[in-house]
Amino acid sequence: MGQTENITLTVNDEQVTESVPVRLNLVDFLRNNLGLTGSHVGCEHGVCGACTLEVDGVMVRGCLMLAVQADGSSITTIEGLGENQRAADLQDAFKRNNSLQCGYCTPGMMASALEYVETIRNPDRDAIREHLSGNYCRCTGYQSIVDAVLEVVEERAKR
């Protein structure tokens, strides 16, 4: 077996310390070592977006980061979003609009959509499409996902 390193990080508000092989990528670490199987793995080369999750406040590809690189960082996965309610309105809107069918893309889509409604907030379908362009969905045809994101952007603007 190759080089391993000890890492300490915060995952969904809980501190975790583990020894990991340096070649292990972040999404495999979360799924296999921590049992957080909400983040999905599609392509392992950054194209499909299924593994998108939040590291230190920004959305990244979990398949293109090594677990060892996450040492000292704070990570929020779809499981964490479920608990902390930050995306509760987005989850509702996805349900209302039928923005998921098989659900494979949904955790990554939710991460990208959340970044949009929290930081970009532009109620414009083209801008939403552009922001979600890195997330493939093979079921919905995207229309209903854009509907849901737009709805949440508009609702949040009223608050």
Place this chain on the structure above:
Amino acid sequence: MKAADFAYEKPVDLASALDLLNDEDRDIQLLAGGQSLMPMMNFRLAQPELLIDLNGVDELNFIEEEGEVITIGAMARYSQLQASPIISQHVPLFTLALPHIAHAAVRNRGTIGGSVALADPAAEMPALLIALGATITVISKSAEREISARDFFIGIYETALGNGELVKSVTVPKAKKDNVYGFYELTRRHGDYAMAGVAIAAGSIDPVSDLKIVLFSVSDKPRRLKDAEAVLDGKDLDNADAHASVKRALTKFEFQGDLNADAKTKQHLAGVVIKRTLEGMV
């Protein structure tokens, strides 16, 4: 697939990174944003023995304004460039092009130094740097040197970087009052690598002076369309003559096909992107 095994080092300063890199016996890769290298490792197209992670080297992450130029550290990420007031004020060509480089989550990690060092013929950044007349500063344990973007990019994934050298920073001139810029690319999906694209910089456009038309993703590296630049100099940009001279210049340009499109299609697409860009500039 998963990456093959490697040794991993994360130096905390540039000097230690250069020490590690100064090793001719091992197959070494620098890890910047990992947005190109990690896919290559997961596919096992790259199997480095040693991976030197630059993400702990803060000295390489900066955006600085000094006199007439802006200097950007190799580890500055695309998302940082997009958010930087220095860039939006002084490097308008970057502002035009950055939204087209990959997708938001990739831009949150990918770096300017990684794109420059990789020299993907389909990448935007090398073309932008040639259009701006940028300088690339590279450094090794023993020396530092400056290379013009024009000379830095040599071919497909090939650059002037030597053994033990890394990209330290990129320096671009600030835009002046009369400068005009244009950028356009054609992609299958927004954020994907372009099928054909162009970056255009002009000293002024009424009349045209100091024009640079840099095509990318149509050849082995970004290349200037010099024949058209020469003809358009001193003229009015958007007229039938201009478009005809661009068409003529394209017939002499050496196009190369790729997985997306053959050379003939690339030639057609190059005409389309130039026409749309010039129209947008006037």
